[in-house]
Amino acid sequence: MVADAALRADLVVVGAGVAGLTAAVRAAESGLAVIVLNKGSGWRPDDPAPNTATYFAQGGIAVVEPSNAEDSVALHTRDTVVAGAGLTDPAATESILSEGHAAVSALVSWGAHFDIGDDGRFLRTREGGHSVRRIIHAGGDATGAQVQRSLAVRALAQPTITVLDESYAQQILQDQHGTAVGVRVGRSGGSFRDILAPTVILATGGVGHLYAATTNPLGSTGDGIALAHRAGAAVSDMEFIQFHPTMLYRPGQRGRRTLITEALRGEGARLVDSEGNSVTEGVHPLGDLAPRDVVANAVGAAMARTGHRCVYLDARHIADFGRRFPTVTAGVAAIGIDPTTDLIPVVPGAHYLCGGVVTDTEGATTVPGLFAAGEVARTGLHGANRLASNSLLEGLVMGLRVARAAAGRAGHPDASRPDVATELDAPVAPRRDLQDRMSASAALSRDHSGLMALADHLDAVPRRPLLDGADHEDAALTATARLVVAGALARKESRGCHHRVDYPEASAPIAG
Numbered sequence: 001m002v003a004d005a006a007l008r009a010d011l012v013v014v015g016a017g018v019a020g021l022t023a024a025v026r027a028a029e030s031g032l033a034v035i036v037l038n039k040g041s042g043w044r045p046d047d048p049a050p051n052t053a054t055y056f057a058q059g060g061i062a063v064v065e066p067s068n069a070e071d072s073v074a075l076h077t078r079d080t081v082v083a084g085a086g087l088t089d090p091a092a093t094e095s096i097l098s099e100g101h102a103a104v105s106a107l108v109s110w111g112a113h114f115d116i117g118d119d120g121r122f123l124r125t126r127e128g129g130h131s132v133r134r135i136i137h138a139g140g141d142a143t144g145a146q147v148q149r150s151l152a153v154r155a156l157a158q159p160t161i162t163v164l165d166e167s168y169a170q171q172i173l174q175d176q177h178g179t180a181v182g183v184r185v186g187r188s189g190g191s192f193r194d195i196l197a198p199t200v201i202l203a204t205g206g207v208g209h210l211y212a213a214t215t216n217p218l219g220s221t222g223d224g225i226a227l228a229h230r231a232g233a234a235v236s237d238m239e240f241i242q243f244h245p246t247m248l249y250r251p252g253q254r255g256r257r258t259l260i261t262e263a264l265r266g267e268g269a270r271l272v273d274s275e276g277n278s279v280t281e282g283v284h285p286l287g288d289l290a291p292r293d294v295v296a297n298a299v300g301a302a303m304a305r306t307g308h309r310c311v312y313l314d315a316r317h318i319a320d321f322g323r324r325f326p327t328v329t330a331g332v333a334a335i336g337i338d339p340t341t342d343l344i345p346v347v348p349g350a351h352y353l354c355g356g357v358v359t360d361t362e363g364a365t366t367v368p369g370l371f372a373a374g375e376v377a378r379t380g381l382h383g384a385n386r387l388a389s390n391s392l393l394e395g396l397v398m399g400l401r402v403a404r405a406a407a408g409r410a411g412h413p414d415a416s417r418p419d420v421a422t423e424l425d426a427p428v429a430p431r432r433d434l435q436d437r438m439s440a441s442a443a444l445s446r447d448h449s450g451l452m453a454l455a456d457h458l459d460a461v462p463r464r465p466l467l468d469g470a471d472h473e474d475a476a477l478t479a480t481a482r483l484v485v486a487g488a489l490a491r492k493e494s495r496g497c498h499h500r501v502d503y504p505e506a507s508a509p510i511a512g
Helices: 018-029 073-082 090-097 098-111 145-157 222-229 292-308 326-333 391-409 432-442 446-460 470-492
Strands: 010-016 035-037 160-163 169-174 180-187 191-196 200-202 240-249 268-271 311-314 344-353 356-358 369-373 426-427 462-463
Touching: 010 018, 010 180, 010 222, 018 035, 018 098, 018 160, 018 391, 018 426, 035 169, 073 090, 090 391, 098 145, 145 160, 145 311, 145 391, 169 191, 169 222, 169 268, 169 470, 180 200, 222 344, 222 356, 222 369, 240 292, 268 292, 292 311, 292 344, 311 432, 369 391, 432 446, 432 470, 446 470
Parallel strands: 010 035, 010 200, 035 160, 200 369
Antiparallel strands: 169 180, 180 191, 240 344, 268 311, 311 344, 426 462
């Protein structure tokens, strides 16, 4: 491998979704020189599908409006804690949610536009697990696209932000004391370069492509988890991978599938099985608006009961469907479905990592100088199951917080050039085989025998050199899969989005 000249910055951000770009913009506005690593191609205002999960978020942002007498941060916190099935950190949750309105206001000041009613206030919908309508949205069901575009335009306008496209982080650079001092970056053509900075922020998103079918874009390969773990950072709660109850069913399709937003159920859509019976009746008091783990398991049970490969979402009675849900309308039209006259076939799909790199409420990991924000981080907000539409909120709030931390660290001494190997090797499982095995044994339902067989298989995966971006992604997926399986084996209970069929009950009562 050929080393290009090293670069220096005050901050290097790995990832270009909501958390990463929020951090980059705020840090640049504080006077920092920022380098953003974007694994995908360069972003353009007319780009139809950037390679970030943020872009594909449909439902919206859960945020309490201070003037709303029906809502409060305390109520939002309670809903979040209940959804988290006993593992949510109430103090961290209240801390993050309390800054939601300010974070959304900052986003609006940077150019984001949300749907507004005749009274000039945000339009709001309701999703699973929420007591009230508190989800703001943009373009009907294109909230993530609005957030991504607004942040990208703002970031590209900052003269102190440099975006390196088609670049992937190979490893965290550390000094002799273990402090993070930069990132080694791979480039197309096999070259690499070091970026030296006193602060590194991981904002790499999730792990959806551990599975054969997911709502996540192609770049969601667990990169940040693998980078942090290799650097010695604590990682926790990896067994809690949320499967969204309503991913569009397309026979035989692999990779990213269309998400059918939960907001449809917030507007009255019903889940029914192949015989027309309610999927969630008698399962939970909130029915189709129960927390996602409850609904996803109910869908799985309905499919097992009927022997059918999917269930259906009946949204035929929703008025003005095409205007309110243009993204869903376009997505289902691709398979010949008209949601005003047809049922929408859906199945659960790998959607969101609730655990991740352990951080405090300022985004600091257990490795000095290394921070994490967004889906890659485990702040304590999500517990065993994420409450709908808390993800974009967390990305905005924690993006602002890690930028503030980076500003406080500007000028810290860093290493001249850490002594690291120029050639990396790691266990690498073939991606398709890994996805099939994870889908069979570590997905919506797990048991000891399946997990043990998977663990044995992963332990036997051979090491090989990592020569390009695809190798690093496959190595990250392999490392992440081992963490997920280890966590799933260790947790001998069913809780939140971790369901052990051989341990169907929680080991202790779940509050709420």
